[in-house]
Amino acid sequence: MKIGLVTDNTCNLTAEEIKEYDVRIVSLYINRNGNYTKATELNLDEYYEELAAAAELPRTSQPSPQDFIPVFKEALETYDALIVPVLSGKLSGTNVSANIAAKAFEKPIHVIDSQLIADGTGMLVKNLGDMINSGANLDELVEYGTNFHEKTRTFCSTDDLSYLQKGGRIGKAKALMGNLLKMKPVIIVDEGELKPVENVRGNKKLLDVLVSHVLSEIPPERLRRARVLTIWRKEDGKTLERMLREKAPGAEVELRVIEAIIGTHLGPQGIGVISEMK
Known part of the structure; x- marks a missing residue:
């Protein structure tokens, strides 16, 4: 067949x-x-x-x-x-x-x-x-x-919560408060849904937290591949790619641009990591 x-x-x-x-x-x-x-x-x-x-x-x-x-x-x-x-x-x-x-x-x-x-x-x-x-x-x-x-983990974030709010993924009040406080949400895809993990302040902290979550869910020796996804945040994407390569040298790590459908909901400042275990 x-x-x-x-x-x-x-x-x-x-x-x-x-x-x-x-x-x-x-x-x-x-x-x-x-x-x-x-x-x-x-x-x-x-x-x-x-x-x-x-x-x-x-x-x-x-x-x-x-x-x-x-x-x-x-x-x-x-x-x-x-x-x-x-x-x-x-x-x-x-x-x-x-x-x-x-x-x-x-x-x-x-x-x-x-x-x-x-x-x-x-x-x-x-x-x-x-x-x-x-x-x-x-x-x-x-x-x-x-x-x-069950073999994958998806974490993402954005600098501007307005896109998630306008797309119906979070409430208007939460988006406004997050933007005023310059908080960066860490979101996981869990059982097919977007769920909040934590909020962090500062870009370096966000990148560290994303890598930490990826490797706490899938230890470096079990990481098969990871896709770092971004739109305009190319330098942040390269930083995440480098960090993952250094911490999980046996994994296939690649930087890609987010396509238009997912990008519409995250906005041009969206960034994320999708990982697969061996």
Whole structure:
């Protein structure tokens, strides 16, 4: 049985990775005053400049079943079955749309709520691709994909809580107070939800705390890979990358830019680390 992969654009895979694993991508949407644009069609540099200056924050929107159907149809011309890991169902209805679309086909399509965001889902897609290439069967792939979130940890933060507030992730009062006090929240993705961990003051303290949380959850000797994610905070991203390389020299550590959907909710000053244990 030939098994293929479909996912959504928040996985943050590179063009090379998409080609290597023959992954089909379904895009979420950016809604700017009723004008919908696929996130995959945006110029990220221009979009983040626009986001920073926007009086009204763009909204994000899940793909519809009709977005998935032609992608599934095309993929099933090559493959006998599909595995479809997508963004956490507690943060997006993308998995609902994918499941509705899957019912239109007789061939097996297994939609997996990754309970992850961004490169966490991307790591899962790559691992599933490696398993497919090694001959794993459908049941093994579904079980692995369903439980993979237990092997990852996601921590993130932002300098401006307004984006989380406007996106409905925190209350207005909390955002205002945090910005006035110049507090930097540390947030974890836990069971698919964004949950507060602590607030810190000062950028150096934040970077130290992010690394500390990553390595307290996954000891350096067990860290397989880490993705440092940022938008405008390139120097902070490089600092986090260096710190993780020094403390976990056996891990694969890489700095990447946050894609538009997650970036809309964190804002241009967003930063985070997604890690995977061996």
